[in-house]
Amino acid sequence: GAVVSQHPSRVICKSGTSVKIECRSLDFQATTMFWYRQFPKQSLMLMATSNEGSKATYEQGVEKDKFLINHASLTLSTLTVTSAHPEDSSFYICSARKTGNQETQYFGPGTRLLVL
Amino acid sequence: DAKTTQPTSMDCAEGRAANLPCNHSTISGNEYVYWYRQIHSQGPQYIIHGLKNNETNEMASLIITEDRKSSTLILPHATLRDTAVYYCIVRSYYGQNFVFGPGTRLSVLP
Numbered sequence: 001g002a003v004v005s006q007h008p009s010r011v012i013c014k015s016g017t018s019v020k021i022e023c024r025s026l027d028f029q030a031t032t033m034f035w036y037r038q039f040p041k042q043s044l045m046l047m048a049t050s051n052e053g054s055k056a057t058y059e060q061g062v063e064k065d066k067f068l069i070n071h072a073s074l075t076l077s078t079l080t081v082t083s084a085h086p087e088d089s090s091f092y093i094c095s096a097r098k099t100g101n102q103e104t105q106y107f108g109p110g111t112r113l114l115v116l
Numbered sequence: 117d118a119k120t121t122q123p124t125s126m127d128c129a130e131g132r133a134a135n136l137p138c139n140h141s142t143i144s145g146n147e148y149v150y151w152y153r154q155i156h157s158q159g160p161q162y163i164i165h166g167l168k169n170n171e172t173n174e175m176a177s178l179i180i181t182e183d184r185k186s187s188t189l190i191l192p193h194a195t196l197r198d199t200a201v202y203y204c205i206v207r208s209y210y211g212q213n214f215v216f217g218p219g220t221r222l223s224v225l226p
Binding site: 002004006032034036043044045046049091093095103104105106107108109110112 | 154157161162203209212213215217219
């Protein structure tokens with residue numbers, strides 16, 4: 001159990017367009033999901049915390065109007081990169097925590113975004 | 117959450133035990149030690165976590181010193197597929213997210 005999926009696994013888009021990334025917990029409910037970003041040869045950096053049915057909490061320096069997060073159900077959170085630019089090219093990873101269990105987070109396989 | 121210190125990189129011969137150290141001298145009583153690993157271009161994979169006692173599962177063993185200021189992750193028989201970056205993270209039970217440091221890049225050599 002505890003599988004998290006992401007879709008798409010990789011995406012290429014033109015500068016100025018918007019891209020939506022989905023994160024799903026396949027075999028458990030997740031009240032809380034997290035979105036991370038990882039640039040080449042760097043570690044994961046938390047972007048935002050997503051709670052089902054409420055607004056996401058963004059980390060300092062992350063623009064909430066650029067990175068729209070929606071967590072409408074207990075198994076799905078989406079990250080939309082609006083008006084993407086080449087500097088947004090990165091590896092986006094989500095994680096999910098089982099409802100009622102604070103101990104462990106399970107990570108998705110990541111989505112590689114390339115903005116041309 | 118307490119900060120951790122790990123070696124930048126390590127090598128291990130295939131079939132041998134890989135022992136990855138982690139220092140967390142400022143750990144507090146309610147903080148757990150977690151280990152994740154990240155194989156190239158994949159999301160982090162949960163390995164193991166513990167509070168005070170040593171822990172073992174099908175992937176690895178976690179040895180925590182009595183004063184809890186350091187720990188060691190042991191992969192008993194490393195394979196080439198264990199080549200990855202290993203992250204040691206300290207976090208309280210009710211902590212929100214996991215804070216990733218640079219980790220240890222483990223290379224398992226044939």
